[in-house]
Amino acid sequence: MSAPVEDRREEWDGPVPVPTGATEPFWEATLEGALRYQECDCGNRQLYPRAVCTACGAEDPPFEESEGVGTIYTYTTCHVPGEPGFGDRTPYVVGAVELAEGPRLLALIDAEPTELAVGSPVAVTFWRVSDEAAIPVFVPE
Amino acid sequence: MAEPILAGVAESDLGETPDRNWLDNAAIATVRALDDAGCTLAEVDGVAVAGGDDYMPALILSEYLDLDEPSFLEGTEIGGSSFEHFCGHVRDAMARDEADVVVVAYGSTSKTGPSDDRSLEVTHPVDGFVRPTGLFRPPGAYAMAARRHMHEYGTTEEQLAEIAVSTREWASMNPKAAQREPITVDDVLESRPIADPFNLLDCCLVSDGGGAVVLVSEEKARDIDVPPIAVAGVASTSTHRQDVSEMPDMTTTGAAVTGPKAFEQAGITHDDVDVAEIYDSFTYTALVTLEDLGFCEKGAGGEFVSGGTTAPGGELPMNTQGGGLSYCHPGHFGVFVLIEAVRQLRGDYTGDRQVDDAAVAVAHGTGGLLSSSSTVVLRREA
Numbered sequence: 001m002s003a004p005v006e007d008r009r010e011e012w013d014g015p016v017p018v019p020t021g022a023t024e025p026f027w028e029a030t031l032e033g034a035l036r037y038q039e040c041d042c043g044n045r046q047l048y049p050r051a052v053c054t055a056c057g058a059e060d061p062p063f064e065e066s067e068g069v070g071t072i073y074t075y076t077t078c079h080v081p082g083e084p085g086f087g088d089r090t091p092y093v094v095g096a097v098e099l100a101e102g103p104r105l106l107a108l109i110d111a112e113p114t115e116l117a118v119g120s121p122v123a124v125t126f127w128r129v130s131d132e133a134a135i136p137v138f139v140p141e
Numbered sequence: 142m143a144e145p146i147l148a149g150v151a152e153s154d155l156g157e158t159p160d161r162n163w164l165d166n167a168a169i170a171t172v173r174a175l176d177d178a179g180c181t182l183a184e185v186d187g188v189a190v191a192g193g194d195d196y197m198p199a200l201i202l203s204e205y206l207d208l209d210e211p212s213f214l215e216g217t218e219i220g221g222s223s224f225e226h227f228c229g230h231v232r233d234a235m236a237r238d239e240a241d242v243v244v245v246a247y248g249s250t251s252k253t254g255p256s257d258d259r260s261l262e263v264t265h266p267v268d269g270f271v272r273p274t275g276l277f278r279p280p281g282a283y284a285m286a287a288r289r290h291m292h293e294y295g296t297t298e299e300q301l302a303e304i305a306v307s308t309r310e311w312a313s314m315n316p317k318a319a320q321r322e323p324i325t326v327d328d329v330l331e332s333r334p335i336a337d338p339f340n341l342l343d344c345c346l347v348s349d350g351g352g353a354v355v356l357v358s359e360e361k362a363r364d365i366d367v368p369p370i371a372v373a374g375v376a377s378t379s380t381h382r383q384d385v386s387e388m389p390d391m392t393t394t395g396a397a398v399t400g401p402k403a404f405e406q407a408g409i410t411h412d413d414v415d416v417a418e419i420y421d422s423f424t425y426t427a428l429v430t431l432e433d434l435g436f437c438e439k440g441a442g443g444e445f446v447s448g449g450t451t452a453p454g455g456e457l458p459m460n461t462q463g464g465g466l467s468y469c470h471p472g473h474f475g476v477f478v479l480i481e482a483v484r485q486l487r488g489d490y491t492g493d494r495q496v497d498d499a500a501v502a503v504a505h506g507t508g509g510l511l512s513s514s515s516t517v518v519l520r521r522e523a
Contacts, residue, residue, distance in 0.1 A: 014261070015260075015262075082278055106276065
């Protein structure tokens with residue numbers, strides 16, 4: 001899979017993730033439009049990336065590439081900005097996306113709230129917000 | 142096992158305390174609670190503190206109060222449920238004769254204090270997955286859980302609003318409550334949108350202030366001749382922390398685990414509960430906790446709270462001081478939940494404010510983003 005990566009470095013005033021440790025392979029892939037999750041040899045799948053498998057304790061479980069699609073588990077429309085740099089964006093939608101592979105991911109949803117419901121299908125896109133990271137942003141499919 | 146006695150409770154001044162810091166408020170609440178218990182600072186041999194704007198708050202409060210080598214120190218930080226959680230540790234410490242007079246304290250300047258200045262470079266690995274979403278926390282996180290509950294069980298915004306309305310009815314009788322004007326369901330629905338499905342009146346206040354409770358051993362309680370309000374059951378757990386999408390099931394909280402444990406320890410059933418003091422950071426927090434504690438079936442919380450069930454004169458008096466929604470909310474509300482439960486069991490009030498012949502209370506704390514749960518059962522001994 002390779003999802004669109006939009007360069008938003010100029011206009012982004014919000015927090016930017018700094019890749020460290022176990023999260024480095026995740027953020028590196030985002031620059032190429034790929035969404036990764038960890039899938040341990042024991043079969044456990046997890047996000048956010050961690051140094052250990054939460055099922056069997058194996059260290060540094062390997063990454064797999066997600067199809068980048070899922071459904072909205074739930075969402076909210078923020079009428080009050082929750083972070084610096086979000087004032088001009090208000091109101092905006094944040095959701096918990098259940099990926100087709102299983103793990104859930106908190107993400108900005110680039111859609112009008114009226115277009116969404118719990119269970120709506122969404123697909124990942126990326127906004128590049130720094131030299132090191134592009135954040136996953138989901139859009140209705 | 143010997144049960145500690147909740148011998149004294151107090152708030153510091155609430156609302157806006159621009160000339161105080163968290164420590165002042167925690168200390169003022171502590172000395173007032175000791176006075177309420179008929180104990181002196183010199184008798185304190187244990188301190189439990191959560192919150193506060195400083196590292197090692199238990200040590201800082203001990204120094205500030207010039208305590209003489211306290212033998213019990215606690216600072217476990219599990220957010221708003223920390224104080225309920227402490228009750229279990231105090232019970233264990235007293236069973237070991239480690240302490241006789243323990244202060245559980247909290248203070249903050251959530252309203253007038255400096256706001257945190259957050260860096261835009263998110264180096265914490267987990268926060269790197271959360272903060273760039275812009276989610277307004279905590280309201281947005283609780284709102285996401287509430288929406289899921291609405292989806293699964295048909296819970297409505299009107300039903301959530303019923304909690305704010307009933308809670309305000311209690312607040313109208315509390316001179317210390319910040320908001321005392323009666324409100325209607327429509328007032329809640331028409332208040333300013335914050336994070337859907339929450340409007341302003343679904344959300345707790347932001348206050349300065351502190352609170353403290355004094356727990357004493359059974360032996361000490363006999364010496365000071367206090368109304369015997371015992372910690373009869375206590376249990377804690379957590380489900381997640383920073384990322385609400387990590388919550389295994391957003392419609393079920395840790396209270397589903399801690400409630401049955403605490404009830405079993407205390408040897409009570411729901412019919413025995415006379416008053417419920419349930420952390421209400423948001424209307425949904427109280428609703429889902431009532432379900433998880435077993436006061437109604439899972440998913441039936443909306444129906445349960447409709448029609449004044451938790452209001453004055455209702456079947457289950459809840460948040461009888463006006464709750465975090467209308468009385469005060471200086472950040473970690475859990476200490477105030479305990480304070481009010483004790484006052485109701487002692488029969489400190491008059492008229493409609495006092496729950497008739499209250500003998501058993503449930504005090505429940507919630508911390509983080511629906512992350513931690515601690516349930517305490519309090520019982521007035523004969």
